[in-house]
Amino acid sequence: MVAIETTDLTRRFGEVTALSGLTLSVDEGALFGLLGPNGSGKTTTIELLTGQREPSGGSATVVGHDPVTEPMAVKRAIGILPEREDPPSFLTPREYLTFVGEVRDLGSEAQSASEDVSGQRPRTIDDRIETWAERLEFAGVLDALSTGLSEGERQRVMLAAAFLHDPDLVFIDEPLVNLDPIMQEQVKAVLSDYCERGNTLFLSTHYVDVAAELCTHVGIVEDGELVAECDPREMSEDELLEYFIAEVGGERRGSGVAVQP
Numbered sequence: 445m446v447a448i449e450t451t452d453l454t455r456r457f458g459e460v461t462a463l464s465g466l467t468l469s470v471d472e473g474a475l476f477g478l479l480g481p482n483g484s485g486k487t488t489t490i491e492l493l494t495g496q497r498e499p500s501g502g503s504a505t506v507v508g509h510d511p512v513t514e515p516m517a518v519k520r521a522i523g524i525l526p527e528r529e530d531p532p533s534f535l536t537p538r539e540y541l542t543f544v545g546e547v548r549d550l551g552s553e554a555q556s557a558s559e560d561v562s563g564q565r566p567r568t569i570d571d572r573i574e575t576w577a578e579r580l581e582f583a584g585v586l587d588a589l590s591t592g593l594s595e596g597e598r599q600r601v602m603l604a605a606a607f608l609h610d611p612d613l614v615f616i617d618e619p620l621v622n623l624d625p626i627m628q629e630q631v632k633a634v635l636s637d638y639c640e641r642g643n644t645l646f647l648s649t650h651y652v653d654v655a656a657e658l659c660t661h662v663g664i665v666e667d668g669e670l671v672a673e674c675d676p677r678e679m680s681e682d683e684l685l686e687y688f689i690a691e692v693g694g695e696r697r698g699s700g701v702a703v704q705p
């Protein structure tokens with residue numbers, strides 16, 4: 445089954461073509477990585493697929509829904525962590541996640557009986573929050589004001605918010621920014637585990653090593669165009685880096701092509 449399908453998806457901002465004729469298919473259960481240098485159209489793609497922006501041309505289907513005509517159906521079915529999002533500074537992570545849980549209708553009996561990504565069956569929103577806080581190691585700051593959280597702690601709270609309602613499909617724009625190497629490993633394990641359970645992840649990243657290590661399918665974008673697709677499991681990280689460099693212009697550019705420090 446296909447989770448995401450796009451045909452000639454295009455978005456222009458005045459004179460700038462942020463995305464040009466993207467045609468792509470992502471299977472259910474894939475850990476898909478949209479890999480591209482800065483300004484190549486990754487965030488715009490996520491915005492179009494999640495119904496946050498309308499395309500200038502082309503079409504898309506996300507878990508069977510059109511993000512232009514059925515944005516609310518798409519919103520209900522997915523989780524999302526945009527590139528720059530923080531919990532509100534005057535709320536604690538627990539308060540914020542409780543709010544998200546209420547918005548996601550997790551208080552109802554039917555929802556609270558469902559199995560979450562960890563295979564457990566949390567009964568209440570607070571059980572879910574505790575489970576994610578343990579998994580992503582922010583239990584110690586659950587009741588602290590978010591204004592005092594580190595960048596990495598905020599990122600983990602927002603990750604928990606994206607997964608809280610056990611969606612079948614999650615979009616994450618640059619999943620590992622702001623995380624220390626130990627937390628990166630923890631989050632990678634959560635993401636892989638999520639897909640091994642048959643769910644689908646759509647990541648955007650400009651880090652080749654993230655795509656090489658995590659993804660089952662990579663699409664390389666450059667100047668708003670999909671220039672190549674590959675299975676990173678069939679190549680080493682160095683080979684993917686070489687492939688990427690060859691596809692995005694032949695030279696390694698400090699601003700865009702990157703392996704994490």
Ligand SMILES: Nc1ncnc2c1ncn2[C@@H]1O[C@H](COP(=O)(O)OP(=O)(O)OP(=O)(O)O)[C@@H](O)[C@H]1O
Nearest residue numbers: 457460462480481482483484485486487488489650
């Ligand atoms: N709201 C906007 N108004 C005008 N131009 C925009 C807007 N959003 C994006 N763009 C332009 O569209 C192009 C693609 O931007 P986008 O943010 O999708 O790239 P990206 O691959 O996510 O970049 P990065 O890795 O730096 O986040 C860029 O040239 C950007 O300047």
